[in-house]
Amino acid sequence: MKRNCRFIIPRGNTSRYVYIFEYKLTYYKVTKKVLYGNLPYKTISTVNIPVSNIMTYINTVVALTV
Numbered sequence: 001m002k003r004n005c006r007f008i009i010p011r012g013n014t015s016r017y018v019y020i021f022e023y024k025l026t027y028y029k030v031t032k033k034v035l036y037g038n039l040p041y042k043t044i045s046t047v048n049i050p051v052s053n054i055m056t057y058i059n060t061v062v063a064l065t066v
Contacts, residue, residue, distance in 0.1 A: 009058070011065040019062050021054075028054050032065075 005023035018041060022029040027048045033041035049057045 009062055011062065017065050019065075023051075024048075026051060030057070 007021050009019045009021070011017040011019065014035075016035050018033050018035075020031045020033065022031075027050050029046065030049055031046045032044045034044050035041050
């Protein structure tokens with residue numbers, strides 16, 4: 001069975017940054033994007049985080065994004 005789970009966490013006062021989490025069974029593919037003015041969001045980075053470490057990643061890296 002193929003599962004498709006995705007969620008987004010916006011950061012900053014105006015949601016200038018967004019983190020997109022895609023579940024991939026053993027890890028989450030996390031894409032960080034930034035909004036520049038009226039342009040579409042641009043991808044800054046993509047990392048793979050093991051499922052067992054996802055809460056630590058959210059509570060540190062994501063939480064510290066201003």
